[in-house]
Amino acid sequence: MNRTGASRPLRAAESQPGESAIRPFRRLWIALSLSSLGHWLSVPALTALAGTLTRGDDLPVRAQAIAGVLVLMVLPALLLGPLAVLVAGRLDRRITMAVVDVVRFALVLSVPLVDAVPWTLAAAFLVAFATLLWIPVAGGALPALVDGEPEERYEEARRSLLRGVYGSAPVAAVLFAVLALIADAVFGVAERADLAVYATAVVFLVAAAVTFTARELSAVDAGAARAPGLGTMSAPLKLLFQGQRRSGRALPDGPPVAGAGADAEQAGAHAAVPPGAGAIRGLALAGTVIALPAAALIAVARLHARDLGGGDAGYGSLLGGLAIGAAFGLFLGPRMLAPFSRRRLLGLAVITAALALVPVALVQNLAVVVFLAAFLGLACGVAWAVGTRLAGDAARSYAYLRALALVTGLIAVAAVPPLAGLIGAHRISLGEAVYDLGGPGVALLIVAVLSVPAAVVAFRRLDDRRGIPLPPDLSAALRGHVYTPPEQAEAGPAVVRDRGVFIAFEGGEGAGKTTQARLAAIWLRDHGYDVVSTQEPGATKIGMRLRAMLLDRETTGLSARAETLLYAADRADHVANVIRPALERGAIVVTDRYVDSSLAYQGFGREQNVSAIARVNAWAIGGLLPDLTVLLELPPEQGLGRLASPADRIESEPPEFHERVREGFHALAEADPDRYLIVDASRPQAEITREIQYRIREILPDPIPSGTEDVTSTFPAITDA
Numbered sequence: 001m002n003r004t005g006a007s008r009p010l011r012a013a014e015s016q017p018g019e020s021a022i023r024p025f026r027r028l029w030i031a032l033s034l035s036s037l038g039h040w041l042s043v044p045a046l047t048a049l050a051g052t053l054t055r056g057d058d059l060p061v062r063a064q065a066i067a068g069v070l071v072l073m074v075l076p077a078l079l080l081g082p083l084a085v086l087v088a089g090r091l092d093r094r095i096t097m098a099v100v101d102v103v104r105f106a107l108v109l110s111v112p113l114v115d116a117v118p119w120t121l122a123a124a125f126l127v128a129f130a131t132l133l134w135i136p137v138a139g140g141a142l143p144a145l146v147d148g149e150p151e152e153r154y155e156e157a158r159r160s161l162l163r164g165v166y167g168s169a170p171v172a173a174v175l176f177a178v179l180a181l182i183a184d185a186v187f188g189v190a191e192r193a194d195l196a197v198y199a200t201a202v203v204f205l206v207a208a209a210v211t212f213t214a215r216e217l218s219a220v221d222a223g224a225a226r227a228p229g230l231g232t233m234s235a236p237l238k239l240l241f242q243g244q245r246r247s248g249r250a251l252p253d254g255p256p257v258a259g260a261g262a263d264a265e266q267a268g269a270h271a272a273v274p275p276g277a278g279a280i281r282g283l284a285l286a287g288t289v290i291a292l293p294a295a296a297l298i299a300v301a302r303l304h305a306r307d308l309g310g311g312d313a314g315y316g317s318l319l320g321g322l323a324i325g326a327a328f329g330l331f332l333g334p335r336m337l338a339p340f341s342r343r344r345l346l347g348l349a350v351i352t353a354a355l356a357l358v359p360v361a362l363v364q365n366l367a368v369v370v371f372l373a374a375f376l377g378l379a380c381g382v383a384w385a386v387g388t389r390l391a392g393d394a395a396r397s398y399a400y401l402r403a404l405a406l407v408t409g410l411i412a413v414a415a416v417p418p419l420a421g422l423i424g425a426h427r428i429s430l431g432e433a434v435y436d437l438g439g440p441g442v443a444l445l446i447v448a449v450l451s452v453p454a455a456v457v458a459f460r461r462l463d464d465r466r467g468i469p470l471p472p473d474l475s476a477a478l479r480g481h482v483y484t485p486p487e488q489a490e491a492g493p494a495v496v497r498d499r500g501v502f503i504a505f506e507g508g509e510g511a512g513k514t515t516q517a518r519l520a521a522i523w524l525r526d527h528g529y530d531v532v533s534t535q536e537p538g539a540t541k542i543g544m545r546l547r548a549m550l551l552d553r554e555t556t557g558l559s560a561r562a563e564t565l566l567y568a569a570d571r572a573d574h575v576a577n578v579i580r581p582a583l584e585r586g587a588i589v590v591t592d593r594y595v596d597s598s599l600a601y602q603g604f605g606r607e608q609n610v611s612a613i614a615r616v617n618a619w620a621i622g623g624l625l626p627d628l629t630v631l632l633e634l635p636p637e638q639g640l641g642r643l644a645s646p647a648d649r650i651e652s653e654p655p656e657f658h659e660r661v662r663e664g665f666h667a668l669a670e671a672d673p674d675r676y677l678i679v680d681a682s683r684p685q686a687e688i689t690r691e692i693q694y695r696i697r698e699i700l701p702d703p704i705p706s707g708t709e710d711v712t713s714t715f716p717a718i719t720d721a
């Protein structure tokens with residue numbers, strides 16, 4: 001039972017179809033998604049209507065009308081957010097959400113009926129104000145619905161709701177374009193925007209009906225505290241003011257762990273080094289620059305589409321391109337270029353977004369501009385996803401970043417359309433050819449010219465790999481590994497290895513590493529080689545103590561970074577006291593796990609910055625990499641199923657963790673096929689052993705010293721065991 005008294009459960013998030021318990025969540029999801037669809041649809045619908053109402057006027061008047069609607073739709077969020085939270089906490093959730101939707105329905109419906117610019121502006125403000133009340137109330141619905149459920153389920157459900165709330169933005173833009181096409185075919189130009197406005201009203205009405213029937217939503221507790229990003233509303237202006245007063249120290253100096261939840265810990269971990277003041281300012285600048293090109297484009301999209309020969313359908317396509325691109329970017333951002341520095345990725349994404357605005361402003365073909373807008377959206381989405389993770393989702397710094405983006409967006413939508421109106425259309429003659437540049441195009445170009453240098457400064461401030469050239473770093477990341485500059489690779493003692501061979505076995509739990517490493521060592525010994533069998537963690541005296549700490553389930557609360565460093569410490573000792581001496585005397589070293597385990601488990605598994613872990617380890621091992629790494633690939637559930645002993649601390653991690661580890665190993669191996677052997681470990685043991693022997697044979701030195709061979713004229717033949 002939860003606070004609402006309803007016995008509902010969040011099997012929802014698990015989405016097992018047919019289970020009746022899913023229904024409350026599903027209804028909440030539908031209600032929230034529909035309301036959001038109405039919200040997103042109201043933006044182009046009302047701006048388009050303002051444009052239609054002023055179609056006989058000059059460009060400046062049209063631009064003002066559109067800018068007015070946009071500004072009034074953003075303003076309430078900036079000024080009245082905390083007030084809304086205060087009011088929302090005292091109201092019945094279901095009734096409030098339904099009433100807000102009915103009010104938005106009535107307001108939107110009244111706009112084409114009154115058919116005047118002032119009322120359109122007033123209605124836009126009132127709709128946005130009503131939305132503001134809806135956000136914290138709706139945001140509190142999930143915590144109330146899932147009270148007492150485990151955190152992972154809650155997280156899953158939260159993500160699903162966020163997808164519904166923000167995923168409806170591209171749907172709305174495309175729907176708007178389709179409605180405009182239909183309206184174009186059926187009605188005259190004068191009523192073109194009306195259809196979208198009526199559709200918006202209907203969506204709100206349906207949302208109200210769905211919400212009203214969802215009885216389990218009734219509760220007088222907004223409870224949004226547990227719903228970062230869904231229902232949190234802070235005072236953006238206050239935050240900005242405080243941020244400034246503290247000279248840019250509103251963002252945390254280190255990992256924002258305290259009270260910030262798992263996301264924040266991850267985010268802190270992603271910031272390879274604790275951000276200094278320069279990096280914090282870089283992050284803030286990035287937040288500003290992300291919003292600038294996107295908001296400027298949204299602000300003049302309708303005018304720009306018209307200049308390019310498109311009507312409202314063109315406007316919808318532009319917004320649709322931008323929104324779809326952004327959705328992809330938000331999804332891809334955290335998954336993109338795993339070995340690449342997150343800070344560099346953020347900087348690059350911001351520069352890309354700013355640069356993309358240049359062709360958006362100059363190209364004279366609407367279809368191409370739609371694609372370019374999608375690209376711009378993609379860059380903004382990636383930047384936002386990476387930036388918020390760096391700042392610490394759910395933490396104060398996330399709110400700060402959001403506030404910065406909101407204020408920048410507001411300034412852009414307020415200033416760019418009037419600027420476009422002021423500039424007006426220009427015709428440039430280039431010899432024979434003439435080039436028509438509209439006011440919106442020039443205004444966008446100006447925004448791009450301002451954004452690009454700001455983006456470059458943000459990149460510089462954020463850069464945590466200073467001195468390492470970008471092109472090889474990026475190209476290495478594209479191939480799946482971390483670029484190590486030649487001088488860094490040489491750090492630590494030189495790799496002295498006359499005759500030894502170094503072979504590592506890697507893979508997930510229960511993949512058969514220990515079994516195959518042992519068999520390989522036996523086979524090699526049988527053929528006369530000096531073989532040292534070893535493993536990580538725990539091959540040395542100190543290592544055994546570290547291993548106990550690392551794997552004991554009693555060890556709780558060990559931070560991801562400390563865990564990484566402890567594995568690296570074990571490895572440093574392992575290399576110095578076991579591996580290197582053995583190789584120096586010419587032995588073959590066979591190790592069960594090595595550095596890739598840290599990249600896969602601590603990097604991919606714990607979602608930390610893989611490049612930072614690679615650097616720490618490169619130093620720990622003094623650049624000593626295996627000649628061959630055998631990767632045994634097995635689905636985690638199969639591997640864990642093979643284990644007989646009770647699960648240790650790492651084995652007890654959730655399935656998603658082990659899945660990420662598997663993907664991590666695979667990415668590392670695929671990037672360097674010369675040094676890896678990828679083996680399907682689900683096959684019979686003997687088959688795997690043969691495949692491994694076949695490959696090891698290729699790298700084995702001649703066991704008989706070369707001088708001796710001349711004398712004996714024999715060549716050692718290694719046969720299958």
Ligand SMILES: Nc1ncnc2c1ncn2[C@@H]1O[C@H](COP(=O)(O)OP(=O)(O)O)[C@@H](O)[C@H]1O
Binds near residue numbers: 512515
């Ligand atoms: N190819 C295989 N097929 C089925 N079971 C295997 C195979 N290889 C190893 N096993 C079994 O799986 C379990 C885990 O193997 P082990 O070598 O300890 O894995 P790891 O060291 O990767 O955790 C052992 O009981 C082992 O006998």
Ligand SMILES: Cc1cn([C@H]2C[C@H](O)[C@@H](COP(=O)(O)OP(=O)(O)O)O2)c(=O)[nH]c1=O
Binds near residue numbers: 595
């Ligand atoms: C070497 C290494 C191991 N690990 C984890 C993986 C395993 O769960 C555990 C090692 O335990 P171990 O009992 O050696 O596992 P396995 O038999 O699967 O090799 O430590 C890391 O997370 N990072 C590392 O760098």
